[in-house]
Each structure stands twice: as structure tokens, then as C-alpha cells.
Amino acid sequence: MLLAVIAFGGFQWAHQLKEGLIVAGMNQPVYWGLYLTNYVFFIGISHAGTLISAILRLTDAEWRRPITRAAEAITVFALLMGTSNVLWHLGRPELIYIPMLHPQPLSPLIWDVACISVYLMGSITYLYLPLIPDLALLRDRSPRLRWLYRWLSLGWQGTPKQHKLLERAIGFMAVAIIPIAVSVHTVVSWVFAMTLVPMWHSAIFGPYFVVGAIFSGIAALLIAMAILRKAFHLEPFFRPIHFNNLGLLMLTMACLWLYFTFAEHMTVWYGNEPDEVAVLNSRLSGAFSTPFWTMITCCFVIPLCILSFKRTRTIIGTVIASCAVLIGMWLERFIIVISSASYPRSEFMHDGGLYSPALVEIALTAAQFACFALLYIVFAKLFPLVSIWEIKEGDQTELEAELTGTAEARL
Amino acid sequence: MPTWGMSIDLDRCDGCEACVVACRAENNVAPAGPEQAAIGRAVEWMRVERHVEGEFPNVRTRFVPVLCVHCDDAPCVSVCPVSATYENPEGLNAQIHPRCIGTRACAQACPYTVRYFNWGTPKWDAPLEQTINPDVAVRWKGIMEKCTFCVQRIRRAKDEAREDDRPIADGDVQPACAQACPAEAIVFGDLDDPESAVSKLSESPRAERPLEELGTGPRVFYLKEGDWRGSVGPQSSD
Numbered sequence: 079m080l081l082a083v084i085a086f087g088g089f090q091w092a093h094q095l096k097e098g099l100i101v102a103g104m105n106q107p108v109y110w111g112l113y114l115t116n117y118v119f120f121i122g123i124s125h126a127g128t129l130i131s132a133i134l135r136l137t138d139a140e141w142r143r144p145i146t147r148a149a150e151a152i153t154v155f156a157l158l159m160g161t162s163n164v165l166w167h168l169g170r171p172e173l174i175y176i177p178m179l180h181p182q183p184l185s186p187l188i189w190d191v192a193c194i195s196v197y198l199m200g201s202i203t204y205l206y207l208p209l210i211p212d213l214a215l216l217r218d219r220s221p222r223l224r225w226l227y228r229w230l231s232l233g234w235q236g237t238p239k240q241h242k243l244l245e246r247a248i249g250f251m252a253v254a255i256i257p258i259a260v261s262v263h264t265v266v267s268w269v270f271a272m273t274l275v276p277m278w279h280s281a282i283f284g285p286y287f288v289v290g291a292i293f294s295g296i297a298a299l300l301i302a303m304a305i306l307r308k309a310f311h312l313e314p315f316f317r318p319i320h321f322n323n324l325g326l327l328m329l330t331m332a333c334l335w336l337y338f339t340f341a342e343h344m345t346v347w348y349g350n351e352p353d354e355v356a357v358l359n360s361r362l363s364g365a366f367s368t369p370f371w372t373m374i375t376c377c378f379v380i381p382l383c384i385l386s387f388k389r390t391r392t393i394i395g396t397v398i399a400s401c402a403v404l405i406g407m408w409l410e411r412f413i414i415v416i417s418s419a420s421y422p423r424s425e426f427m428h429d430g431g432l433y434s435p436a437l438v439e440i441a442l443t444a445a446q447f448a449c450f451a452l453l454y455i456v457f458a459k460l461f462p463l464v465s466i467w468e469i470k471e472g473d474q475t476e477l478e479a480e481l482t483g484t485a486e487a488r489l
Numbered sequence: 490m491p492t493w494g495m496s497i498d499l500d501r502c503d504g505c506e507a508c509v510v511a512c513r514a515e516n517n518v519a520p521a522g523p524e525q526a527a528i529g530r531a532v533e534w535m536r537v538e539r540h541v542e543g544e545f546p547n548v549r550t551r552f553v554p555v556l557c558v559h560c561d562d563a564p565c566v567s568v569c570p571v572s573a574t575y576e577n578p579e580g581l582n583a584q585i586h587p588r589c590i591g592t593r594a595c596a597q598a599c600p601y602t603v604r605y606f607n608w609g610t611p612k613w614d615a616p617l618e619q620t621i622n623p624d625v626a627v628r629w630k631g632i633m634e635k636c637t638f639c640v641q642r643i644r645r646a647k648d649e650a651r652e653d654d655r656p657i658a659d660g661d662v663q664p665a666c667a668q669a670c671p672a673e674a675i676v677f678g679d680l681d682d683p684e685s686a687v688s689k690l691s692e693s694p695r696a697e698r699p700l701e702e703l704g705t706g707p708r709v710f711y712l713k714e715g716d717w718r719g720s721v722g723p724q725s726s727d
Contacts, residue, residue, distance in 0.1 A: 097609060098607070098608055098610060098631060099591075099606075099608050100608035102608075105528050105530050106602065107529070107596075108529070109597050109606060110593060110597055167592070168590050168592060168631070169590065169592075170589070171590075173590045174590065177570045177571055180572055181570065182571060182572040185569055185570040185594070186568060187570035188570045191570070269568075269594070272568065273564060273597060274598070274600050274703055275598065422602050423600045423601070423602075423700065424600075424601060424602040426555075426602075427602045
């Protein structure tokens with residue numbers, strides 16, 4: 079079924095390649111539409127892995143151990159889906175190599191190319207390295223695909239020397255990937271903020287987008303965990319405490335997100351600069367008011383109500399909150415891109431025709447989500463979703479601590 | 490080296506749109522058709538905006554021809570990832586069609602909304618394809634385009650001046666819009682030449698540069714008397 083959705087998307091893309099972007103819904107002045115929205119959205123989701131895996135590793139939070147792999151996988155696949163939007167969006171996608179040959183170094187889009195390439199390499203490495211010991215396990219024990227695991231496990235034997243090397247490498251990646259991830263979404267935001275477009279040209283965009291990315295990333299991770307838990311019977315590993323802690327993190331991000339959103343809109347309202355106020359009014363009460371207030375409800379009100387109380391912060395509760403957050407955050411990207419594009423400084427262009435996505439854009443959006451799910455499922459089939467050796471390591475440490483009487487805070 | 494600039498007298502413009510038609514014909518700008526134009530896909534290197542002010546019976550309509558103002562510090566140049574647009578030594582904001590990959594970042598960044606994208610392949614219904622000007626390339630789908638200050642005419646004037654071994658005189662270069670305007674509202678020339686008509690007009694107390702406060706350094710300026718509220722045009726000074 080997923081393949082059918084992807085195939086339909088592919089067919090629509092072929093149609094767009096033949097006829098040109100005229101079959102999409104964009105126009106003057108809304109040159110950027112759903113493809114850019116999805117681009118920012120998926121790159122945002124990719125921050126799930128970084129936060130959980132890297133930060134929790136560095137802060138030695140033991141409860142992270144079962145969920146790091148699932149998070150890292152989200153990062154890689156979300157990045158791939160996000161960057162695929164460049165292909166749908168470009169007027170001449172066959173020339174996608176030209177930015178490599180003739181980059182204009184002052185263009186935020188080039189910074190984007192650089193940062194995302196580094197992030198993709200880093201994420202794949204960061205997914206792969208902790209996977210190696212488990213790949214070796216599969217190589218030794220799995221009844222099928224032995225050749226694949228043998229090749230991928232690089233001759234891992236589990237010696238103390240190898241372990242030390244691996245720990246060092248993972249530790250290094252954990253530290254390195256955080257500034258890379260922060261830079262990625264900052265630079266994505268600068269594609270907008272470095273222009274003079276009303277309500278894009280804002281100093282706050284860098285941190286705002288990073289916060290939004292982490293926020294949507296946690297939501298995606300929670301949903302993925304809930305689905306995997308049921309589908310692969312991972313109840314002993316993905317326990318209520320994980321959902322509880324991630325839920326609390328998500329609540330914190332919701333508050334932070336609201337703070338930034340409020341600051342952004344409040345300064346525009348107070349400053350009363352006409353070009354910016356046109357965009358603001360379109361969001362508060364104009365053409366974009368329905369998506370805007372839905373976004374506020376989904377990103378803040380619903381998560382606040384569900385996640386503030388232990389009683390509702392259950393697995394189902396956090397999943398409902400996460401779904402709301404993902405819908406809200408997608409709307410946030412949509413509103414940022416389209417509302418500013420629809421109300422440029424040239425007032426004459428305000429009647430340019432309100433953007434409504436065409437079939438090809440909707441089909442490609444659906445195809446991306448389907449492809450993401452498919453990649454994830456294939457990954458889950460081939461590789462263990464829970465980091466076996468890391469859990470063993472955690473158990474061992476805890477056991478040693480108990481036996482030797484030293485206190486160790488853990489779940 | 491000349492620095493090309495243009496003045497448009499809004500007190501003379503009566504909205505006839507001869508400039509729009511002339512630009513279309515000279516630069517092979519294909520019509521989009523009524524359905525596409527209605528959803529915002531029209532390509533109009535020169536467009537005439539109507540701004541109506543006041544309440545009936547004290548109504549005034551201003552007609553403002555809007556085109557690429559060839560900024561000195563263009564927002565479009567900074568954002569293009571492949572340098573498909575740049576400022577040439579004569580002050581023109583040039584568009585390199587074969588380099589453009591169609592990100593449309595320049596279009597979003599332009600505060601005047603004067604950049605146009607080829608959503609589909611430009612086509613002319615028969616027999617209009619016979620009006621195509623051989624001096625100007627026909628563009629293809631997926632790339633950006635915009636006013637070039639009729640660079641082909643600038644080049645021709647330079648070639649002729651070089652043949653006759655003389656410098657370009659003021660008035661040698663007439664972009665299609667300036668040539669067509671029946672009210673002679675559009676004047677084009679070398680802003681670096683203090684004797685040129687356009688330089689003299691730039692000193693006029695009626696002169697204002699659109700969105701000057703953004704620091705774009707536009708090389709097109711409008712002449713108008715009295716205060717009024719336009720959008721891309723000059724703002725009221727009260």
C-alpha cells in the first residue's frame with residue numbers, strides 16, 4: 079500500500095517534469111509552496127535522533143538506552159525525505175549538480191547544501207557506529223542475510239580494544255553532531271531570514287527553527303516508538319517511563335516554542351510596520367487564521383493539557399499529544415512560508431491569487447510520508463531497533479553498582 | 490563605463506500599457522493566457538499597477554509602471570545559489586538563463602516582486618511566433634527571467650558607436666518601453682553622465698527611488714508631484 083502511494087507520487091513527478099511547475103499550485107508571488115514546507119518539516123523531524131541520542135548520551139541519562147537506535151534511524155530517513163524535496167521544487171532538477179560546480183558562497187542555500195551534507199554524513203555515521211556490535215551479533219546468530227551482516231560488521235569481535243575504540247568514536251560523534259544539527263536548522267531558517275521579506279527577516283528565526291525542530295523531532299520519535307512497540311512487541315524495552323520522560327521533554331519544548339512564537343508575533347504587532355502587519359493580520363484574522371489558530375491549539379494547548387498531568391501522560395496520551403504536535407508543526411512551516419510569500423511588500427501583488435496546493439504537490443507529500451514509513455519498516459526488518467549491546471552494557475553497569483554497593487541513579 | 494538608469498514620470502503616465510506591449514514584443518515574453526494569468530502566472534517584465542486613492546467623488550488613479558530596478562545592492566544576487574544573477578560593470582542586474590536551476594529564491598527575495606518564473610514552456614499561438622525577435626533568446630521552462638534594460642539594444646548601440654569610433658551619445662539607447670511610451674514618460678540613459686537627460690531628471694525635486702529605505706540602491710526612479718500612497722511607488726512624505 080505504501081508502495082502504491084510512492085508510485086503515484088512518482089507518476090505525478092514525471093508529469094511535473096514533463097509539463098513544468100505549471101501543474102503545481104505556486105504562482106507569483108507565492109513562488110515557494112508545499113515542497114519548501116515539507117523540506118523544512120522533515121529536516122526539523124530529523125533532530126529527533128540528535129537530541130535523544132547525542133544529548134542524552136552526553137548527559138549519561140540511562141533511560142535513553144532502548145530508544146537511541148530508533149531515534150537515529152528517524153534522523154537519517156527524515157533527512158533523506160527532506161532533501162528529496164529539492165528535486166520536486168527546482169525548476170530544472172536535472173541540473174542539481176550546478177550548485178556543486180558553481181556555488182555562490184554568500185547564498186544561504188549554499189550554506190544549506192553544505193550543512194545538510196555534513197549532517198547527513200554525520201547522522202549515517204552516528205547510526206552506523208553503535209550498530210556495529212549488533213551487526214556482529216546478527217552475523218553470528220542470524221539464520222539469514224549472514225553475508226550482509228558480515229560485510230557491515232567490519233570484523234567486529236567485541237574485544238576490549240575494539241570496544242574502547244568504538245566508545246571513543248561514538249563519544250566524538252555525539253559531541254560533534256550537536257553543533258552540526260544546530261547549524262543545520264539555523265541555516266535552513268536563514269534561507270528565509272536573510273531575505274527582506276516581511277516576517278521572514280527576523281533575528282529570532284535561527285533559534286526558533288531549532289526549537290521547533292527538536293519539538294517536532296520528539297513528537298515523531300514518540301509516535302514511531304508507540305507504533306514499533308505494538309508492531310514488534312517491544313513492550314519490555316519501550317516502557318511507560320520512556321514515554322513519560324519524552325513527554326515531559328516535549329512539554330518543555332512546547333512552552334519554549336510558544337515563547338518564541340509569542341515573541342515573534344508580539345514584536346511585529348507592537349512595531350506596527352505596515353508591510354509586516356499585513357502578514358501578521360493575515361495570520362491572526364485573515365486568510366491564514368484557520369491554520370494559524372489550529373497550529374496554536376495543536377502545538378501548545380493540546381500538549382499542555384495532556385502532558386502536564388501524570389494521569390494523562392500515558393503512552394496513549396503522549397501519542398495523541400505527539401500527533402497534535404506534528405500537525406501543528408507542519409502547519410507552522412506552511413504558515414511561515416506561504417503567508418509571507420502571499421503578502422509581499424508590493425501591495426499590488428496581494429491579489430496574486432491565494433495559493434492552494436495542486437494534486438502533484440499533495441501526491442508528492444503523501445509519497446514522502448509513505449517512503450519514510452517504508453524505509454523505517456525495511457530498516458526495522460533488517461536491523462534490531464533496540465540497541466542490544468548498549469542495554470546489556472547498561473544492565474551490567476547497574477548490576478556491578480548494586481553488587482559493589484555504589485548508588486547509581488537509573489530506571 | 491556608463492551606469493544605466495531610468496526615470497519614469499508618473500505625472501505623465503496614463504496607464505496605456507504601450508510599454509508593456511513593446512517590452513513583450515522586443516523581449517519575446519510569451520503571453521500566459523487568461524486562465525494562467527488569473528492564477529498569478531503571467532510573465533510581465535514591465536507591468537503597470539493601478540493605485541486608486543480617495544473616496545468618490547475625490548478619487549485619483551495613479552498608474553505605476555513597475556520593472557526590475559537593477560539594484561546596486563540586489564537582494565536577489567545574494568541569495569542565488571549558483572550566481573545566475575549578478576551585477577555587471579555597467580550596473581545592470583543580469584540574468585544568466587543557462588545557469589539558473591529554478592530555486593526561485595531570487596523571486597522570493599526581491600522586494601519589488603519583479604522577477605518572473607517560467608512555470609511552463611513559453612509558447613505563442615500561431616501566427617504570433619512570427620513576431621519573435623531574433624536578437625533575444627527565447628527562454629525555456631524552469632528558469633527565471635526579468636527586465637534586462639533591453640541589453641540587446643545597449644549592445645547594438647555600443648557596437649554602432651565603436652564602428653563609428655565615437656562614444657555612445659545620450660539617447661542612442663532606447664529600451665522598448667521608453668521608445669513606445671506616447672507620453673514620453675520613460676527616459677533612459679547614463680546616470681554617470683551629468684549631461685544626460687536621466688541624470689538631470691534625477692536631480693528633480695519630484696524624484697524618488699522606490700523602497701530606497703531598504704538600501705537596495707535602485708536605478709529606476711519615479712517622478713511625481715504631491716503626496717499619495719502607493720506601494721512599490723514613492724511613499725507619502727508627510
